[in-house]
Amino acid sequence: MSHDGRGTQRTNALWGTSGTAGTPGTQETHRWFDDEAGPVVRPYAMTRGRTTSPGQHRLDLIAVVIAETQVPGDHDADRTLSPEHVDIVELCRDTPQSVAELAAELDLPIGVVRVLIGDLVDDELVHVTRPVPPAELPDESILRDVISGLRAL
């Protein structure tokens, strides 16, 4: 592996020279906007202000959420499921899908969806599969399948 520090030189020489005045990028910046006011707050109302789910590690963006086939009989009345909770369960019942897909589909920020999924896991309405652990590469056979899958697209 290349730990030869060349990258550092590259950075020192040129960091900050890109994206200066007159680049086409300046026009595009409005896409990554800052919300100074309300819009940020509203989605988190859905999670009652919670930005993290207690006792849970951060769900990976590509972790797959699967609806439990057995819905627990003694449905816990403590927590009233929000329409968004229900949406998630229904989407996953149709097809198991990733955290990122659920966020995109429901047009909710990833952080909000993570909290809602955490609730559903607690309620045993869904479970989440861990993707290939970070720092561990998938099997070679899977990678071969990916290559042939891409060729066949």
Add this chain to the structure above:
Amino acid sequence: MIFRRSERAKASVEPVTLKILVAGGFGVGKTTLVGAVSEIKPLRTEETLSEAGRPVDDTSGVAGKHTTTVAMDFGRITLREDLVLYLFGTPGQDRFWFLWDELATGALGAVVLADTRRLEDCFAAVDYFERRDIPFVIGVNCFDDASRYPAEAVRQALDIDEGVPVVLCDARDRESVKEVLISVVEHAMAAAAAVREPATT
């Protein structure tokens, strides 16, 4: 229980999911590339800067703000019912780099798109993946009005390892993008093989 698609009665096929990142400077063709092979959906994240900001980020421009909304390109490629590849277009601005760490964790590899008219725009991305030993390939997006350079010249200008593939591509062209993605996976495979055989040669 009623499933709309009865073929999917075994809807609990748990797919293996993988991700490839698409990085590069402003307007280099990231969104175009993701869109060429998948249906793009915008993905929003709201980050608390105090939590996510790193000393290396220049946060001076956003001082005093608590959260920031960042949109990313997000595409899904269903290779098989049980094998799904996700593409994530990384936000181009330096100040959103904290997001890269989350995206990069567990990534199979990355495409760094480069435009030969402003090669320096991709230096930061190259550095990022190099330092973390994340397999990446350089996709040289061949814009119509840019002069063509051989891949070797680009490699030298970027000062990257022999092993890093440099692929000339057209981000608008599906076949071309497929080739780029295939080279990412092949490169990741080679990197994995090198790790598995810890021959310290």
